[in-house]
Amino acid sequence: MENYKVKKPVSTKVKMASQNMNVYYGDFHALKDINLNFPEHEITALIGPSGCGKSTFLKSLNRMNDLVEGCKITGSIKLDDVDIYKEIDVNILRKRVGMVFQHPNPFPMSIYDNIAYGPRTHGIKNKAKLDDIVEDSLKKAAIWDELKDRLKKNALGLSGGQQQRLCIARALAVEPEVLLMDEATSALDPISTGKIEDLALELKEKYTIIIVTHSMQQATRISDKTAFFLLGDMVEFGDTEQIFSNPRDERTERYVTGRFG
Numbered sequence: 001m002e003n004y005k006v007k008k009p010v011s012t013k014v015k016m017a018s019q020n021m022n023v024y025y026g027d028f029h030a031l032k033d034i035n036l037n038f039p040e041h042e043i044t045a046l047i048g049p050s051g052c053g054k055s056t057f058l059k060s061l062n063r064m065n066d067l068v069e070g071c072k073i074t075g076s077i078k079l080d081d082v083d084i085y086k087e088i089d090v091n092i093l094r095k096r097v098g099m100v101f102q103h104p105n106p107f108p109m110s111i112y113d114n115i116a117y118g119p120r121t122h123g124i125k126n127k128a129k130l131d132d133i134v135e136d137s138l139k140k141a142a143i144w145d146e147l148k149d150r151l152k153k154n155a156l157g158l159s160g161g162q163q164q165r166l167c168i169a170r171a172l173a174v175e176p177e178v179l180l181m182d183e184a185t186s187a188l189d190p191i192s193t194g195k196i197e198d199l200a201l202e203l204k205e206k207y208t209i210i211i212v213t214h215s216m217q218q219a220t221r222i223s224d225k226t227a228f229f230l231l232g233d234m235v236e237f238g239d240t241e242q243i244f245s246n247p248r249d250e251r252t253e254r255y256v257t258g259r260f261g
């Protein structure tokens with residue numbers, strides 16, 4: 001735990017919460033009665049063996065499962081006490097809850113247009129305003145200095161680590177409140193991974209961050225809270241330090257000490 005870099009939480013407000021949430025893919029019960037609170041301005045890590053339902057849970061937080069045929073969700077997920085499946089337009093939800101995926105997925109267009117894309121779809125046309133958003137978003141994603149002289153170049157020419165920070169900048173450009181990161185560093189080298197971890201620690205001052213990770217080291221390095229999933233159940237949730245140093249459930253202990261999964 002000597003790499004533990006987490007700062008003290010600055011807020012105890014719950015930003016997102018799931019209550020008695022179940023997810024089914026057809027007859028398959030993928031997530032069972034999940035109750036979780038995500039504190040504002042903290043990083044929460046979702047961990048657990050492959051297939052336990054981490055990504056399903058993360059995707060449910062901005063309704064990415066809506067398009068999956070046969071997927072049914074019961075219970076509730078709330079953003080600031082508002083039910084995201086009943087009371088918010090899905091486009092507004094996705095503006096407020098941004099997502100970064102495992103494999104960087106820049107659009108096949110210029111770096112500038114990648115960042116301006118979201119703000120444009122939300123009605124911002126003014127060039128000076130878009131210039132500001134592009135610069136600000138790239139700065140927040142700690143990649144402005146690397147990219148400022150090549151904004152008109154195609155984003156597909158960037159390295160994997162640069163593409164992923166560009167995707168984070170793109171997510172930030174629409175001013176989300178929550179950032180979901182689904183194994184966002186698993187395709188990256190250790191240096192790019194370190195940059196994104198440092199970035200997440202900076203970004204939590206402004207955003208609420210929820211990550212899925214297979215890396216125990218990453219969870220201990222950057223997350224304040226950790227939730228351990230197993231076969232569709234949320235087995236244990238708590239302060240990351242407690243989950244890794246003093247887990248209450250034997251299944252959590254076996255997982256975090258590498259004895260299964």
Ligand SMILES: Nc1ncnc2c1ncn2[C@@H]1O[C@H](COP(=O)(O)OP(=O)(O)OP(=O)(O)O)[C@@H](O)[C@H]1O
Nearest residue numbers: 025028030048049050051052053054055056057068
């Ligand atoms: N579209 C789908 N249709 C049917 N079953 C699905 C679908 N997506 C996921 N599942 C199943 O739901 C379960 C949970 O999958 P999920 O991808 O959420 O797990 P995970 O913990 O994120 O796994 P990994 O770490 O391997 O990414 C698995 O059994 C998976 O096969």
